[in-house]
Amino acid sequence: MSSDSSGDGGGDDSIDTEQSGAPPTGGNSEDGDGDVVASTTTSSTEIGSEFRIDVHSLNRQNSDVVTLDLSISNVSPTQSVSIYSPPQEGDEPGDLQSLTLIDGSNSKKHLPLLYEDGTCYCESWNNTSLAPGESVRAWVAFPAPPDGVKHMIFMSYAAPPIMDIPLTDSPGERVEEPAQGLSPPQIWDVRSLQEGLEDDSTREETSEEVAISLSSDVLFETNESALDKAAEEVIQQVAREIDGSSAQTVSVEGHTDNTGNDSVNVPLSEDRARAVRDALAELVEKDGISYEVAGHGSGQPIANNDSEEGRSKNRRVTITFAK
Incomplete structure (x- = not known):
């Protein structure tokens, strides 16, 4: 990209x-x-x-x-x-x-x-x-x-x-x-940048692709990688957009804040990305989609981890696909 x-x-x-x-x-x-x-x-x-x-x-x-x-x-x-x-x-x-x-x-x-x-x-x-x-x-x-x-x-x-x-x-x-x-x-x-879903997601797009970051605080309980029931509606919206896109590959990347250490954060972020990938695979109706999954732990922050506001922004799962 x-x-x-x-x-x-x-x-x-x-x-x-x-x-x-x-x-x-x-x-x-x-x-x-x-x-x-x-x-x-x-x-x-x-x-x-x-x-x-x-x-x-x-x-x-x-x-x-x-x-x-x-x-x-x-x-x-x-x-x-x-x-x-x-x-x-x-x-x-x-x-x-x-x-x-x-x-x-x-x-x-x-x-x-x-x-x-x-x-x-x-x-x-x-x-x-x-x-x-x-x-x-x-x-x-x-x-x-x-x-x-x-x-x-x-x-x-x-x-x-x-x-x-x-x-x-x-x-x-x-x-x-x-x-x-x-x-x-x-x-x-x-990219154009839009906040949505009561600031629980961020949508970024160029003329070629879309990147949607979903807050982990909405998708998961603390330190858990099993999706909450409330997450289905959020992921369903993303799945509908993938169905209407030209995408053949969907990238799903998990991120955490810097609480804890890499031995915990990296596997947690990858498990969360896999959980979102699995949910998308069930909800997306379009054929021929392949998925790429990665967990980055706290290594790619988008905000300062010194505040709860910043840590909350860093806990996210980002889904990227072609328009």
Whole structure:
């Protein structure tokens, strides 16, 4: 598969995002915080409005690489907050990414550039928890869009998008050359994203395929892999859509949060994927369908496991098939 989920893209005519307050203080940059192009604060009910991302610039390093210079800040006067870890290998199609850029003009999603060892080509940071008033500043490298693109959209999983970030032709001053070989760039089609079934499912689609993530909290009891009776209606809806599709192969992937360890989570996620596969096989009436099953345990989170809200999002079974 070569695409992933995101919010709606926008081109150069998208509305600008207002800045939300002054630039943060602190950080790990020696040259100061600099100007802020735009800011966004989290919409998470766990963190409230105390987690803020400021974008300082978006720069073309060369024809292949752009760099996003940003600060991640805790604007709370009293509480510590958890923040993103640097991007790394492990996320796959069908899952939300922590930091991405959208080329709205061409409906493409650009994932962070990674070295061949799976670490990010970025100014890495060690802090994943910020004290009150603390911030980190870093640059993150992404595949470059075509020359004609003058603006991009910044997306993250914990805060609203920032629209129309100007893309300059001036290389970032703090950016370093790659320290080793880079993995092939990942640029995916933008999916439309819809929440459904009272937020117990997420539907993502491109022009070619559909990925439906069902909450494990609706399908299963805690630590169990036998489907609840209430799950049948949810899976029946998916089965009807598969019947009406061109699909010949259906992928079913199970995921857990990080509670427990891999020796428990990986088998549990695979057993849950098999249970959904078995239910689909009984309900789908279309002939000639083959099924692929995988269990990833907690290895592919789509949200921060430091909150119950995030852990709930990570407990899911994702069903992917051609339209």
